[in-house]
Amino acid sequence: MDLSKKLAEWVEAGLIDGEARARIEAHEGAHRRPLMLYAMLGLGAFTVGLGIISVVAANWADVPDRVKLAVDLVLAAGLGAATFETARRGKLLATDVLAVVYYLFTLASIALIGQVYQLTAPSYQALLLWSAVTAPLAWLGHSRWLGLLWCGGLSLTYVVSLEPVLDLVPRNAMRADLGVTLAGGFLLAGFAATRGLVAPRKPLLARGIHTGLMMQLLVAAAACTAPWYERINERELLSVGLVALGAMGLLAHRMLPWLMHDATGRARGGVAAFLGIAWLSLSAGTLFEHESVEAAGGLLQLAMLGALAWTAIQSGRVRTFNALTGLIALRILITYFEIFGSMLETGMGMITGGMLTLLMAWLWRRKSPELARQLGGESGGEAS
DSSP states (O other), X not given: OOHHHHHHHHHHTTSSOXXXXXXXXXXXXXXXXXXXXXXXXXXXXXXXXXXXXXXXXXXXXXXXXXXXXXXXXHHHHHHHHHHHHHHHTTOHHHHHHHHHHHHHHHHHHHHHHHHHTTOOXXXXXXXXXXXXXXXXXXXXXXXXXXXXXXXXXXHHHHHHHHHHHHTTOOSHHHHHHHHHHHHHHHHHHXXXXXXXXXXXXXXXXXXXXXXXXXXXXXXXXXXXXXXXXXXXXXXXXXXXXXXXXXXXXXXXXXXHHHHTTTSOHHHHHXXXXXXXXXXXXXXXXXXXXXXXXXXXXXXXXXXXXXXXXXXXXXXXXXXXXXXXXXXXXXXXXXXXXHHOOSHXXXXXXXXXXXXXXXXXXXXXXXXXXXXHHXXXXXXXXXXX
């Protein structure tokens, strides 16, 4: 949004006066997020890193192992001292950039040590060590991007570490029960920890972690419809996992006023509907043997996206609502490819789907600004 243009329109419409405009511009100027500066710094740091890697790789075989480890330790000490000093002086931008570099450098150092000493430990052990030792480093930062990156690294560690755990279970159904239980527990614990521990002290970092968790929740919800796309046999039927997920869903429902303390009751109702549809989809898809039913999976995904879109507009988050509306339109189009087989049927389906998409676009164009105005005063969500 062009702030200067909007402010000029508001002054012309009599919504604010010149003094209010000046105060708003001063406030936004003082709190403007330097996205371009972040991009330039990130690109520069990435380029320097690639250059160092290229120089080292060109002479890697000729470099003694002791020299490799010594240089790595010197770089680690220098990065650590620089990151700590910038954090101590309150230089937020420099701290975030150095924290990202150090975060990735730590993983590279672990890989280097494994290569030098010819270690054969499983990769999940290295990732567990990486996530554990870099947790204090992530806490130094304040950026949403750092929170998103750290959440992604932690999630990668979880996924890789889950495989050896599931290998201990002999039967497919038991593995599935354990897998969905651990996945649900990871997400619920992540949301609770972000809200209770991170958000009060590091709100921007918490927003990044929350965004990462929401992306994983969307993937997990889409996975709940996977049983409708394949034949389910008795060796794959879920039991304990469904009970555990249902219990966690009820717990999450009870925690919604705390997890979404600034949201309206209708917004929390949308989240509750989303969780309920996901659980019902997984339950109905795996409790009984069946052939593939792609249409059911597509409709259930549309229902979940609709529940999230309802939540977004009830929270006044117009940009999120717009993104979800686009996903709904795309999912409708994909559904036609799944359902129809012949060229004639596919063509007719695409024509119908295109007309429906155009209708949705027209309704969105007519109704979303009105809903945003009505709900924005109640929830104070993000700007359009």
